[in-house]
Structures are given as C-alpha cells and as structure tokens.
Amino acid sequence: MALPEKLNQTLETLELVPDRNERIQLLIDIAGRFEEVPPRIARRPFPPDHLVPACESQAYVFGEERPNGTLDFHFAVENPQGISAKAMAVILDETLSGAPPEQVAEVPQDIVYRVFGRELSMGKSMGLMSMVAMVANMAKKHAESRAGRS
C-alpha cells in the first residue's frame, strides 16, 4: 500500500537535504513544533499501555477519533532531552493524523531511516521504529473496530 500522501511529501522533502548538519537543523526545527498530548486526552501519570516499547525517551502515543472516523495522534515525551523522539512525534502527527487508518496501519517502521539517515545507534532506531509501530498498530485496531461496527 502506498504511504499516506503527507508522509510521502515530508519524506521526499527531507531527502532533498542530504547534508547531515542541515538535516539535523531541519529536524531540530521540526521538534520545536512539538506539542504534548492535551489534558483532555491524557494526564500524568500516563497509562503504561500507551508507553512506546523500547523507546529510551519514554514516549507515549494516544489516538483520538475524528467525526469522519480517522484518528488524530497525540504524543508525550518524558525525556526533556528526547529531541529525536519529539521530531518523530511531530512528523507522525502532522502527516498521519486524519489519514485513512487502513493506510496508516501499513506505514513501515523503516521510514525512521528516511527521516534520520542510517547513522543511528541500534537503540535509537529501535525506539523510533517502535513509535511508528505503535501508531500503525493503533490505526490497525481502529480500522478493524470500524469494520466491525459497519
């Protein structure tokens, strides 16, 4: 299945910046747009079943259904130094919120390498890939639930 359109556009934009330092600066700017999950969705202590496995920055993912049946994704990143996790959260929110859940469910984890490049430590890539997996799993369950309702 094709990637959701906004995600594809964002990945193509990032790939236009091959210089490592420029890419880092771009990702830092993206991380600067991070907004934590609103209190109407979740408050501390965040429920452990929303904690991203293997993410060293203690990221949490939440879904909120829109009237049209798609999902908005919200995030919390408890590590104040978790800049990469915040950048990933912003990209996932801005490109996958409102996208068809069936399409979000098929987003592959290795988009992480298209965002950050291949020079990621193993632990870092696992944590970021787990964020993608958690969003995709949330969308998959939501799509299955909608199919069951109809």
Next chain:
Amino acid sequence: MSEIESRGYVRPEVLVPTDWVAAHLDDPGVRIVESNEDPLLYSTGHLPGAVEVDWTRDLNDPVRRDYLGREGFQALMRRLGVTRDTTVVFYGDRNNWWATYAYWVFQLFGHDKAKVMDGGRIKWVNEGRPLTKDVPSYPASDYQADERDDKRIRAFRDQVLHHVEGKKPLVDVRSPQEFSGERLHMPEYPNEGALRGGHIPGAANIPWAKAVNPEDGTFKPASELRALYENEARIKPEDDVIVYCRIGERSSHTWFVLTNLLGYKQVRNYDGSWTEWGNLVGVPIERSV
C-alpha cells in the same frame, strides 16, 4: 575534601563536578567532549568549546562490527586537537550513558587522561549554565596513538563462554524485560537484533541506571553502589567480572562504575553482548518467560 571525594569512590579523580568543568571551559589542557544517545542534541546547544564524538560515526569501523583501529583513533584525536597530555572530559545525555561508552573506547587506546562530568548534560542544563550552538574548531594535534588493547577491559565471545563454563560472575545491565526474554515476544515491534531472548547463564541482572541518582543523574555514593553490586549481584572487587547489555553501550556505564568508582580490579565489557550471544549457534541461554 570535595563532595565527590566524600562519596567514598576508589578513584574519585575520574569524576568532575559541573563547577570544575565551568572553571576549565577555556583551559587549553582540557578538551570537553559531548557524546549522546540522541544524535540531534549536540546541535541544539552544547557546553562552550565542547566537541562532539558520535558513537556511530566516530568510534566504529565503518564496515566491520568493531571499533576504530589505531589509525582511526589517531585521526580522531588529531581532528579534535587532543594531545597525549590533554585531559578529555566526557559528558552527555541519559545519565552519561554514551559518555561512559566513549570513555571506555578511549581506554582501549590507553588515553587515561580522561574524566566524566558527574550528572552529565542534564545537570549542566538544570543549573542554568551556558550552552552554545557554535561548533568550535581546534588546531590539529600530532597525536600518536597506541595500538588498541583488547585484552584488558574488553571480552570476546569465546572468553565469555569459558567464563560461563568456569562459573565466573557476569552482570547483565539490560532491563528486566530484556533479561527475561519477554521483550522479544512483542511481535509487532522491532526486535532487539537477536533470534533468541533471555540472558547468559549465571548472569545477575542489575540495570545500568540503578547506579545513578534519578533526580540529577549523578552517581550514587560508593556505599550504595557496593550494596547494589555486592549484595544484589554478589560480586566482589577481586572477582573477574564480565558485564554486557545489547551492544556493549549500557554495560560500559556499569564497567565505569565497577572499575573506577568501586575499584574492581578485573572488569571486562563484552561489547558483542546480546546481539551476538542471542544469535550464536549452540551457546547456552537462560530465560524466564
């Protein structure tokens, strides 16, 4: 007596407080090195004058799974303007996790003029100390590196197997979920790079971050560290100990604690760690799930 000396460490001189670093920012005999788990962090702002050492790009062989060799290390030190007399002070994010890893790699080449800033990056930031985005450059040095010594503080798989057969102590510093093998049972998530879950037989599980105070990232006093490793892991300073994690990065933090803070005489870091052991054919594994 300084506050760090009062904690009872065997080698208190390997740790320096943020005050000491602040007073040596312009010291030409000191090179401050930031080494992080998060690859974006250095560029958001770092200690004035600090250079970055990135584990993936700077400390690894680009092709083989191994650390850089003598020539690579020499080139790195020359690029950073470090001489054999320069005191290198490491700091970083996540309780100095990656900083102690870089420190350990530097010890493979015998650069023993090295220290770690207690509390790492977060303590410096929380104290409101200055950060800059200016990337410094220093005149290249003529550093002459020693050959890498893999015998003293590094362990390889065959040595680990003999260690297990000899029923000598190991410390697994991963999370309890990784130690038990539970984490490999999460099918929709990226795996740990290992085909099997569990731990090396006989290993005690002491997660690495237990050695630091969670509120400020500083190392716990020696009395608490001794209680942790002697009572829970049942290891003693005269033991021949091997530590490991997933790829040897978290265990370098525990290696630092055991070797420098508690004065253990023979601690080796098995950097092949679980990503090697959990894929090896025929080696023994224990699991609890």
